[in-house]
Amino acid sequence: MALVGVQDLSASDIMRGPVITQDTNISLQELQQKLQKSLAVAVLIKGEEMGLVLRERVIELSEKHQEVPITEIMTKNILPVQSTAALEDIISLINVLGEEGIVMVEEDKGPEGIIILKDLMSLLWDKVKVTEGRLKSVLDSVSEAITIIDNNDKVVGWNYKAQSLYNIKSEEILGKTISSFFTNLVVTEARKSMKEYKDTYHKPCHDTHVLINATPIKVGEEVVGSVSSERDITETVYLHRELTKASSQVRKLEKAISKIGEQKDPFTKIIGKSKKLQDAIKMAKRVAVTNASVLIRGESGTGKELFAEAIHQESNRKDKPFVVINCGAIPATLFESELFGYSGGAFTGADKKGKPGKFEIAHSGTIFLDEIGEMQLDMQVKLLRVLQNKVFYRVGGREPVHADVRVVAATNRNLEDMILQGLFRKDLYYRLNVVSLDIPHLRERREDISDTIFIFVKEFCSLYSKELLKISPDIMTILLNYSWPGNVREVRNVVERLVILAEDGVVKKEHLPEEIKGYRMVQQSELGSNLIEETERTERQMILKTLEDCEGNKSKTAKTLGIPRSTLYYKIKVLNIQP
Structure with a gap:
């Protein structure tokens, strides 16, 4: 991320202007009249001697009706600089001119503006307040927990997300040493080692898991602290643990059932x-x-x-x-x-x-x-x-x-x-x-569909304490003709649905999922090897036609057909399709 900092300011960013030029012969009254018609903040007086007269000084003397020579009220304690001069270089001129000195900003065409050195502190303070406001807005708008520490490990930045994640209010932690609240922190390690950390897994406290980015804060080559951003992944970690635990329990149950069946x-x-x-x-x-x-x-x-x-x-x-x-x-x-x-x-x-x-x-x-x-x-x-x-x-x-x-x-x-x-x-x-x-998909072995359905019927009727389900020939024909893109897993899910929805042990067409009811039927005589050949021929034609319509783009073809891209590649290989 790039920011315009105080160190990036140049003379043109902080000068006041414009500046007009006059010779030493002009009177105070004439100069006052010229300034009334101009927005100039100062006048450069050129002659045997050169100096600057500030607008405020001219107005002050005019209001007192004092008429003094211009050379007596002009400031000679000035130095010219280019508009590109760095702020750091301008500040160093205080040692040469003193706080009352004036820096005149020049370009090839003449003076552009002035910088009064004693006003620099006020100007810099305004810049600091603006930068602080920007930083506060950033901290409040991001969704990560942000922590900023100084070189003494004291917390100097703690945003709302951090308060929410750790239940520690900003007034409780700001200005305090961070080790009083946490141990083994990546943000302190980033400051000490002067290394950046990206997407590092971290457990800052009990029952909290985060991915953390941390980097040292540098001014030039000097490290003055560090900052970290933490993304809460506690829920993801717990879900993964529960999934692993559930998978283990399912496996144990399957093994127990297997032993019972000997x-x-x-x-x-x-x-x-x-x-x-x-x-x-x-x-x-x-x-x-x-x-x-x-x-x-x-x-x-x-x-x-x-x-x-x-x-x-x-x-x-x-x-x-x-x-x-x-x-x-x-x-x-x-x-x-x-x-x-x-x-x-x-x-x-x-x-x-x-x-x-x-x-x-x-x-x-x-x-x-x-x-x-x-x-x-x-x-x-x-x-x-x-x-x-x-x-x-x-x-x-x-x-x-x-x-x-x-x-x-x-x-x-x-x-x-x-x-x-x-x-x-x-x-x-x-x-x-x-x-x-x-492993062949179910469409390649349609003769196994009826056995698969019957085994799952027995399983779920036993599980739900129902009498053995009766599937009429017309419903079975629909099930045998369906393409089963989800294979055996889809058969299992559909049979469980039928067992749950069936009334008095009878399956009706309305109990079938919409995708099965709407699937194109073929004649009963086409079952068996003819059905397999017909299915493969139809799939081949559909894939070739869609590939042609999509100009050979396989990703677009898979999306149009409503199947994963991996399945499309698998079918192209099995059906020996040459796109």
């Missing part, structure tokens, strides 16, 4: 008998018994996490932890500490005992990196290093931590395209993609 084959929870799905399961079983990295690919809702957990349960690591990380759900600033943990005292507010990261927790087990395509490039580098060296360091730690972890990753994005765009590292891609597992 399912020996972990892949039995994956619903479907179609050839494409069974081929994917066979591939997953073959790779499960190895330690090879697996990249699971497929649209959202196809069951990528189910495959990842089944691979773990089928492996010789099944009795060790299975740890899930959603790369798209963790804030970038917390990602490294979540993955690798942190040592005690690694940053302000850190637990004194430190905290293990997901890789450490997953030791000897499997770590599942869901939505790997959302991982930031800087974290991709650090992940690659762990995969290569099998060693990492906690944030703020010096001791290496060995990681015996099997990595399974998943994405619904086109990583090859992301590599071309510079959004995903090629070397990490090859590390993760030792074995690629493509």
Whole structure:
């Protein structure tokens, strides 16, 4: 941010003007008459001697009807300067001329104005008040908590947002040493180290989490204090914790249900008998018994996490932890500490005992990196290093931590395209993609839709204590014809809706979501392989037509079709479309 400060002022900014020029022969009365017709603040007298006569002095003598020679009332204690002269240089002239001296500001065409040195203090005070007013307006208008301290760590700035965040009024903290209220502060560290801090995670007090920017305040090369701005992320941190806790509870519940069912084959929870799905399961079983990295690919809702957990349960690591990380759900600033943990005292507010990261927790087990395509490039580098060296360091730690972890990753994005765009590292891609597992979407295996619906019907009827739902052939036909863009997850949600809304165990058309009721129907005879061919042909035609209308712009095409760009890239690849 740039500001016009006092140090940026020049002679032209603070001078008074204009100035007229006269010779020494003019009388006081004549000069008074000229000034009445002019706005001049002073008159430069030129002759054998040169000096300045102030307007106020001429008016004062005229009112007293005193007639004295001009040379006797002019001030000779003057020095000329250019209009570009810096304020600092003008102030230094006080040592030469004294406070009664006058600086005359000149340009090539003549005198432009004057600066009376004794008036500088009043002028500077006005400038300080204006600057202070601007600063106050800035502090009151920003949405971050602003803290300003001086060189003695005393608080000299504390805005309304800071009062609200910490429940400390400005009158309680201004002028006090900030260490009396907080400890381990980034704002004091910025002053002492003379370093800038950007988006640094910080826990200034109990139950408060912020991202902080802090920088030293300098006058020239001298540090005179520091300033910090803090953005409250407490709610985000708590939501992330609750999400992690909920995910853990869901996983425990799923494991408990799995044990009750005494399912020996972990892949039995994956619903479907179609050839494409069974081929994917066979591939997953073959790779499960190895330690090879697996990249699971497929649209959202196809069951990528189910495959990842089944691979773990089928492996010789099944009795060790299975740890899930959603790369798209963790804030970038917390990602490294979540993955690798942190040592005690690694940053302000850190637990004194430190905290293990997901890789450490997953030791000897499997770590599942869901939505790997959302991982930031800087974290991709650090992940690659762990995969290569099998060693990492906690944030703020010096001791290496060995990681015996099997990595399974998943994405619904086109990583090859992301590599071309510079959004995903090629070397990490090859590390993760030792074995690629493509999960077919539901449109490719429509013969599995009815089984999937029936299993979810049983699940939700049991959950809501209802009798087994009856789905008539015409409703089932609608469900079988629907494209299910949300895949198995969407089927689950729709079936739960039907179980809740059905009256007397009977599903009616009005119970269906609008997007399913309005979907284009095909003839019953087209079900099975013909339906798959028809669906793929229709999708291919729609994509090609929309690409043509959008002049090949894939982002615009995806938006027009109402699907994510990653899904469009996936369909272009699967349907072998040449745009």
